[in-house]
Amino acid sequence: MNRTIVMQIVAFFAYLLAQALVFNKAVLFGTAYPYIYPGFLLVLPIDLATIPGMLLGLAMGLGVDAFSNTFGIHAAASVAFMFLRPYVLNMLTPSRGYQEGTALQPANLGLGWFMSYALPLLFVHHLLVLAIEAGGSEVFWFVLLKAFFSTLYSFVLITLVLYLFANRSKK
């Protein structure tokens, strides 16, 4: 089997287990919820088509749901995330286009680019998760506030993880 595919499968389970066993317990002040598994979805190859992408999102989401007893909430948010991803990528195309085979890593494309790529997607994802979880019973601005802080928290964690592993694979 192709080496990159094996690496992707390993990464899939690594993100899933890290989320389920470590980061689910790392909620800050009851308002910032760290979701790092979208990091896996963010750095999937550029040329991944929308439908297989959404199926991957569904698989990852259902995995996280199974561990967090949230029954489909993360799956719903991840599918939406993967549907929106190509649109955001299109909007952010550099003037000379993406180079073929470029990994969507902050180390390759710059932290500024990565921020404008990841932050909106993460915010939509987090907002969906937290809004469905609240089920209309919380005041909306409070959900919005939680989504805002959670997005920042997750973004910092995801970026750290990506930099750590980018250095690993270069050596």
Add this chain to the structure above:
Amino acid sequence: MKSLLLFLQKYKAFITLLLLEAFCALLIVQNSHYHRALFFNSSNAAIASLLGVSNQVRNYFHLQEENDKLAEENAALRNLMKNFSRNPATFQYDSVRQFSYIRARVIDNSVNKRHNLITINVGARHGIKKDMGVIGGGGIVGKTRYISDNFTLVTSLLHTETMVPALIKDKVNIATVQWRGDDPDYVDLLYVPRHYHIMPGDSVFTSGYSGIFPPYLPIGTVASATLRTDAQFYDIKVKLVNDFRRLTHVEVTRNLELPEIDSLKTQVP
């Protein structure tokens, strides 16, 4: 026909999105309204054992605290025993015999969601059935909901749909405890009529009317009781005796008389 195919071709990603989201919505609705696990949850053996390992690691950091708590509980029980040997009349033998207890360890728990669930390491093999009470940490913890062979998923008291019949000592006999979904240290006490005189500091216990929990188990103490004009009932906040963030060991209560009570209830037309 051709234009239909073209339409499908053009919007296939969007149609897939709708289908997948409908599937997810089905999962969410099934689980919150029909109380039935359509998909994996943490009572699944593989998932539960993984969570168990990570929990064991985390528990190491709280061993000292856990020891202190056990020592405290031992001392309290010993004091209680002293009373009984002196005055056997105070011993409530009925409620002791009526319930049997199954010891369990908490392997996963959360307090940050609105529907918090707790995974414990006993299941159908140990005699756990649906809707048994779970107690521990000096108070009540929740009710059993999903049961696999070796693990059980418990709806925590910190689950907005859990309701527990309660009483205020020497004052109110019928009331209900329910969590509002925000602060894991406080629950609401509902349906206390306005003609009672409720003070902060009053003790709240289980009433045992549900047959799920033994009677007179501590739930908490009244933190604030306010009475709005024209309200029929008090707004009461109860400070829980349990710290749900630090739950490590629990007991599942089995009411030995419940089958008999239930069969009586079915005879009422």
